[in-house]
Every structure is written in structure tokens, then in C-alpha cells.
């Protein structure tokens with residue numbers, strides 16, 4: 266019966282007719298393409314029924330000092346611009362050397378501490394961040410990450426919004442390493458060295474060191490870094506800015522020479538020009554340069570069975586630039602997030618701790634996915650698809666999410682004391698289910714909790730059905 270209720274409501278509330286064609290097409294495409302290789306948590310057991318789990322992983326960076334892996338999101342009609350999810354790990358005392366990307370990143374510091382340096386409105390900004398902090402780095406903005414801790418590893422999870430990308434979807438993320446040596450190869454190495462030494466105002470010998478010594482990959486140990494890097498990190502903000510700018514400018518020119526067909530100038534103008542102006546007007550209300558800590562916040566919803574923190578642009582204004590929302594949910598063992606739909610957003614979830622089951626229903630009312638997830642898994646829920654998350658019966662379930670809408674996209678709950686059924690109840694509605702009004706009310710009112718619901722009564726283990734259909 267549950268499925269029928271969801272389906273009916275989806276029909277009533279959302280006009281899907283046009284969209285369904287798109288869905289079918291996506292499904293066929295996806296089925297044809299197979300289910301990809303093993304997932305991040307190293308399990309190859311997934312099949313096509315788990316297509317809402319994102320399992321296509323690209324190892325973007327791997328070097329002694331750390332790595333970055335990107336889980337590829339799903340594009341096409343179901344989610345116009347795919348969002349990819351990045352996982353960055355950095356060993357103690359390492360530097361992720363300056364570079365810029367063609368995608369906007371929203372960082373979530375999962376564990377450890379980091380110093381993030383980037384250019385913001387012609388200023389060099391360096392911020393220290395700790396666990397739970399959320400921070401945005403816009404596309405085209407050169408930045409570096411530094412783990413200065415002596416013993417603690419740094420873990421960052423980030424959303425990679427590809428809507429402004431150059432459209433080269435062969436990569437999950439296009440990074441431009443302005444700095445580098447033999448690995449990564451610097452964009453600069455294409456230039457005539459005397460031009461460069463003038464541009465940087467350093468001797469050719471020093472330049473030579475900078476362009477060839479670095480072969481440790483994009484994440485390097487601070488102790489082993491060439492003197493130029495230590496020098497860079499010791500510079501004051503103003504000097505750093507000057508250098509970062511030179512990096513970007515020269516890098517851009519190098520790229521244009523290589524690929525004259527991309528209009529990188531236009532791209533840059535879009536990044537720095539227009540967005541810069543938008544940021545001007547917005548930053549008056551709140552300073553977008555301070556990270557926002559998602560743990561230091563009164564939960565937006567809390568009951569005995571769990572809590573939800575949901576950030577949108579009214580909490581952290583930079584989220585408004587790309588229309589991305591961030592949320593964090595913790596369900597106690599056995600509890601469930603009531604079945605709901607996102608009327609305005611596609612949602613990407615990353616399991617941080619514990620585990621549970623994700624159930625999703627297709628618009629054609631069959632079960633789209635009912636699968637167990639564990640730490641490190643990434644799932645996504647297309648807009649309009651009814652779904653619920655259920656914590657496993659012996660462990661709490663903590664997950665982080667990114668939604669593609671930063672405005673108040675409040676999910677619509679289909680079950681529970683605040684559900685749409687309450688708003689819609691009436692004789693017509695009961696008739697639609699072929700029930701009397703009294704019987705209908707009995708059913709609707711049986712659940713007194715809302716949003717996060719307790720575990721199944723009488724020991725029925727809802728959460729243990731994962732993986733079966």
C-alpha cells in the first residue's frame with residue numbers, strides 16, 4: 266500500500282508527463298552502459314538495480330602526500346548538470362599545490378584541520394578550518410590546501426558542481442596545475458624560460474628548479490618541497506596574491522595557445538567578472554569568507570530518533586551562487602526518515618558513519634532501489650522520486666548531503682504527522698484509495714511522529730530487507 270500512496274501523491278503534486286520520457290531514456294542508457302566498476306568501499310557486488318548508488322570512481326590525484334578520488338555523478342535529463350563528489354585525503358604536513366578547477370567546490374571538512382588559501386575579489390584569503398566547516402571555492406579561483414597538523418590526517422568531502430565546466434566530460438573535474446614540475450606537468454613549462462623568469466622576477470636557475478624538481482604529484486610533503494614552495498608559503502598575503510595572479514594569468518594564456526578553440530577569456534570573464542559582481546552585492550549582508558560550521562548549529566529538526574541540519578543560502582550566503590544546499594542527518598539505530606520527495610532538487614548523499622538502507626521508488630511506481638549502504642557510499646535521488654533512509658537496527662546512520670537547490674527546498678513528507686496526507690484528507694481523497702473517510706483517518710493518524718520516525722513496531726525489522734526486491 267505504501268508504494269501506491271507515494272505514487273498517487275507524486276501524480277497529484279507533480280506534473281511528470283513530460284519528464285517521464287526523459288527518465289525512460291536515461292534508464293535505457295544507464296542499463297546499456299553497465300553498472301561500472303567497483304565502488305569506493307571496495308565492493309564489486311553491486312548490480313544495475315543499485316543504479317542510484319554512484320560507483321564510477323576516478324582517481325584524480327594520487328601521490329605520496331595524499332589523494333583525491335572523484336565519484337562521478339549522473340547527467341542528462343534526470344539532473345541537468347551532474348554533480349560529482351570528491352574525497353580528498355592529505356597526510357600530515359602536506360600541501361595540495363595551487364591550482365584552479367573548472368567547477369565550483371563546496372568543501373566539507375570531515376576530519377582534521379586545513380589551511381585553505383585562495384583569491385577572492387582581488388584579495389588573497391587564507392582561512393583555517395576544522396571538522397564540520399563548510400566552505401565554497403568558486404570555479405576558476407586558484408587555491409591551495411595545506412594540512413599543517415603534525416600527526417593528524419585530513420579528510421575533505423566536496424561537491425563538484427560541473428554546471429560551469431568547459432564541458433569536457435571525459436574528466437570528472439578539470440584541474441589546472443599552474444605550478445608543478447614533471448608530475449604534475451605545469452602549464453608554465455610550455456613557455457620560453459626567459460619570458461617566464463622575467464614574468465616571475467626570478468633567475469632562470471630558480472625557475473628551472475621550480476619547473477623540474479617537482480615530481481611528487483600534486484600533493485607534496487612540506488618538508489620535501491623545493492625551496493620555492495616554502496618561500497611561497499612564507500610570503501605575506503600581498504606577495505602570495507601577486508604570485509597566484511601571475512600563475513593564473515600565465516596559465517590561462519598557455520591554455521589558450523594550446524587550445525585556441527576554447528574561449529578561456531570568456532570563461533574567465535564569467536568566473537571573475539559576473540560572479541564577482543554578484544558576490545559584491547551579496548557579501549554586504551554577510552561575509553561569505555568565514556567558513557560555516559554545520560555541527561555548531563541548532564538542529565533544524567530534532568526528536569528522539571535523530572536530527573537534521575540543513576543549510577541554505579540564508580545560513581551561508583555563498584551557497585546561493587550555485588544553488589546548492591548542504592545537509593547533515595543523524596538517525597538513531599532503527600529509525601527512519603519518513604518517505605518524502607524533493608519537489609525542487611536532486612539530492613546527493615554520502616554515508617559518513619554507520620549504515621542503513623535507502624529505498625527509492627520510480628515514477629512508474631516500481632521500486633527503483635532498495636539497498637544497504639555503508640560508510641563511504643554515495644547515493645543520489647533524482648528530483649520527484651519518493652524515497653526514505655532507514656538506519657540499520659544496530660547502529661546509527663549519519664550522512665551528509667548536497668542538494669541542487671539552495672533556496673528553501675523543503676522536502677514534502679508523504680508519511681508522518683506533518684505529511685501531505687494530513688493536508689489532503691477529505692472524502693475525495695479517501696475515495697481515491699477506495700476507503701471510508703474514517704478508515705482513512707485512522708491510517709493517517711496512526712503515526713504521531715513526524716519527519717524522523719521510530720523503528721518498526723513489534724520487532725518487524727524494516728531495515729533488514731535491504732538488497733531484496
Ligand SMILES: *[C@@H]1O[C@H](CO)[C@@H](O)[C@H](O)[C@H]1NC(C)=O
Pocket residue numbers: 466
Ligand atoms: C624583482 O626583484 C628585485 C629583488 O629581488 C626587486 O628589487 C624588484 O623590485 C623586483 N621587480 C619587480 C617588478 O617586482
Ligand SMILES: *[C@@H]1O[C@H](CO)[C@@H](O)[C@H](O)[C@H]1NC(C)=O
Pocket residue numbers: 595596597598661663
Ligand atoms: C549520532 O547519533 C548517535 C546516537 O544515535 C551518537 O552516538 C553520535 O554521536 C551522533 N553523531 C553526531 C555527529 O552527533
Ligand SMILES: *[C@@H]1O[C@H](CO)[C@@H](O)[C@H](O)[C@H]1NC(C)=O
Pocket residue numbers: 289292627629630631
Ligand atoms: C519501471 O521502469 C523501470 C525502468 O525503466 C523498469 O525497469 C520497470 O520494469 C518499470 N516498472 C513497471 C511496473 O513498469
Ligand SMILES: *[C@@H]1O[C@H](CO)[C@@H](O)[C@H](O)[C@H]1NC(C)=O
Pocket residue numbers: 657659660
Ligand atoms: C551491525 O550488524 C552488522 C551485521 O548485521 C555488522 O556487520 C556490524 O558490524 C554491526 N554494527 C555494529 C555497530 O554493531
